Amino acid sequence: MPTTITPEAVERTVYEALPQFGVEETDITRESTFEELDVDSLDLAELSQIIEDEYGVALKGDDVGRIKTVGDAIDLVVSRGA
Amino acid sequence: MARPENATALVTGASKGIGSAIARALAQDGWAVAVNYRKDADGAQRTVEAIEAAGGRAAALAGDVANGAPDELFERAEAELGPVLALVNNAGVRADGLAIQLEDDDWDRVIDTNLTAAFRMTRRAVRPMIRARFGRIVNVASVVGPRANAGQANYAAAKAGLIGMTKTVAAEVARRGVTVNAVAPGFIDTDMTKDLPESAIEAVPARRAGTPEEVGAAVRFLASDAAGYVTGTTLFVDGGMSA
Numbered sequence: 001m002p003t004t005i006t007p008e009a010v011e012r013t014v015y016e017a018l019p020q021f022g023v024e025e026t027d028i029t030r031e032s033t034f035e036e037l038d039v040d041s042l043d044l045a046e047l048s049q050i051i052e053d054e055y056g057v058a059l060k061g062d063d064v065g066r067i068k069t070v071g072d073a074i075d076l077v078v079s080r081g082a
Numbered sequence: 083m084a085r086p087e088n089a090t091a092l093v094t095g096a097s098k099g100i101g102s103a104i105a106r107a108l109a110q111d112g113w114a115v116a117v118n119y120r121k122d123a124d125g126a127q128r129t130v131e132a133i134e135a136a137g138g139r140a141a142a143l144a145g146d147v148a149n150g151a152p153d154e155l156f157e158r159a160e161a162e163l164g165p166v167l168a169l170v171n172n173a174g175v176r177a178d179g180l181a182i183q184l185e186d187d188d189w190d191r192v193i194d195t196n197l198t199a200a201f202r203m204t205r206r207a208v209r210p211m212i213r214a215r216f217g218r219i220v221n222v223a224s225v226v227g228p229r230a231n232a233g234q235a236n237y238a239a240a241k242a243g244l245i246g247m248t249k250t251v252a253a254e255v256a257r258r259g260v261t262v263n264a265v266a267p268g269f270i271d272t273d274m275t276k277d278l279p280e281s282a283i284e285a286v287p288a289r290r291a292g293t294p295e296e297v298g299a300a301v302r303f304l305a306s307d308a309a310g311y312v313t314g315t316t317l318f319v320d321g322g323m324s325a
Contacts, residue, residue, distance in 0.1 A: 042254060046212055 002056035005081030010055070010074050017050050018070075030071035037070075047073070057081050083216050083259050084307050085112075088164030091218075091305065092116040092155065094147050094203065095173030097125030099272035100222065100294045104170055105129050107298030108305060109138035113168060116159035120146045120173070139163060147173050147199035148191075152206040168218040168305045169207040171200035171244070176274060181235040189236045196240035201247060204262075208255055217260030218305040221248050222297075225268045225320045241266075245316055252314030261313035263304045267297045268320025288321030 003009055011030075019025050021043040028037070034044065041064065048059040057080045067073045090113065096105040097119035105115045106129065115133060117140055119126035126142035133140040141162045145155045159166050174196045177188035204219055211217025226234055227241030245264050252262035269275055269282060271291040283289060300319045303309055318324050 042212075042257060046258075049209055049213065 003054050005055050005057070005078060007074065007078050010051075010077045010081075013051065013054055014047070014070060014074055017047050021046070028070060030069065030074065032070050033068050034070070035068075051077055055081060083310065086165070086167065086214065086216060088114065089167040089216075090114040090116055090159055090163040090165060091168035091170065092118060092143075092159050092166050092203075092207070093170040093172055094118045094199075095120070096129055096170075097122035098129075099274065100267060100270060100297045101170075101172040102129045103294030103298035104172060104222075104301045105140065106132055106136075107295070107302040108168065108170075109133040109140060110136065111302050111306060112138075113305070114139040114163040116140070116155075116163055116166070117142045118145055118147070118155060118173070120144070147203060148195040152203045155203075156206055165210060165214065166207060167211060167214060167216055168220070169203060170220045170222065170301060170305075171203055172222040173199065174222065174240075174274075176234070176237055178233045178237070180233055184236060192236040193240050193243075196237065197243045197247070200244055204247070204251060208251070208260060211260045212255060212258045215259045217255070217258070218309075219248075219251070219260070219262040220301050220304050221245075221262070221264040222301075223248070223264040223266045223316060225266050225318065225324050228266070228316075229324060248316065249314045256313050259310070261304070261309065263309075263313060264316040265297060265300045265304065266316050266318045266320065266324070268292060268318070268323045270294055270297060270319075286321045286323050287325065290321065292319060292321055 021039055023037045044064045052058050057077055091108045093105045095101040096117040105117050109115045117126045117129045130140040130142050143158055177192050221244045223244045224241040226238050248262050248264040269291045297319050300317050
């Protein structure tokens with residue numbers, strides 16, 4: 001049963017996932033770019049999977065190419081779930 | 083990293099020949115094995131029984147990898163045996179003929195089963211392996227591919243393609259403890275080679291055909307914990323033919 005999509009829930013999922021890819025929790029803000037955080041395409045592919053498993057929202061390859069910041073990722077998931 | 087509990091290996095085209103030997107070798111190494119087959123239910127069942135008689139766990143799963151969603155095969159393997167953390171893309175067909183005489187259908191069929199299906203199965207397999215931080219993909223290629231063999235342009239293209247795919251996918255996922263390798267059998271004593279002339283063996287330094295078990299042993303190694311630093315490579319099992 002997918003979790004209900006709210007900006008707070010999605011933000012929590014993303015903030016909890018990023019340290020699994022070696023990101024320091026204290027470095028994460030909505031404005032942080034994935035490049036600054038050293039999060040690459042493999043990490044983003046895994047993040048997409050975590051989001052799909054949790055919320056039932058599928059992020060495609062094109063989507064992943066467009067998101068640059070943590071905020072972009074959160075907003076994209078929230079908009080897909082609306 | 084060591085293989086997790088209950089880890090299952092899914093071997094495609096495992097009802098006979100090389101596939102069946104691979105399934106048995108993996109089971110001997112402690113993997114639960116999903117024995118996929120297309121038509122030969124009896125062969126698949128014999129493979130399962132051989133594994134169970136030796137104290138292992140196995141299940142026969144019908145499905146044509148060229149004509150069906152990988153999702154269903156993986157879901158059934160996971161439900162019946164455990165998380166699929168090894169995939170052996172072994173299912174393969176031949177449709178020989180000189181390039182000037184090969185029909186579109188002969189080309190398509192061989193590419194679809196030997197290459198495209200392997201890609202789709204790999205794509206599906208890698209997702210949970212990445213999350214588990216452990217995985218083993220072994221693609222059964224062939225000496226034909228890197229090497230010419232008149233009458234097999236389609237087979238060679240598919241097998242060479244499989245080797246290329248192996249290298250790239252290996253590079254993509256290596257960081258997550260997932261290895262992707264190929265084995266390249268030479269002349270192995272199976273149904274697929276029974277109509278080859280004796281003279282073919284002259285090209286083999288070892289002067290004999292290999293056995294399916296010898297290919298199985300190579301796959302067993304590549305799927306093992308000990309092979310965690312081996313990735314993106316092709317292990318030739320060909321009696322020296324490619325040396």
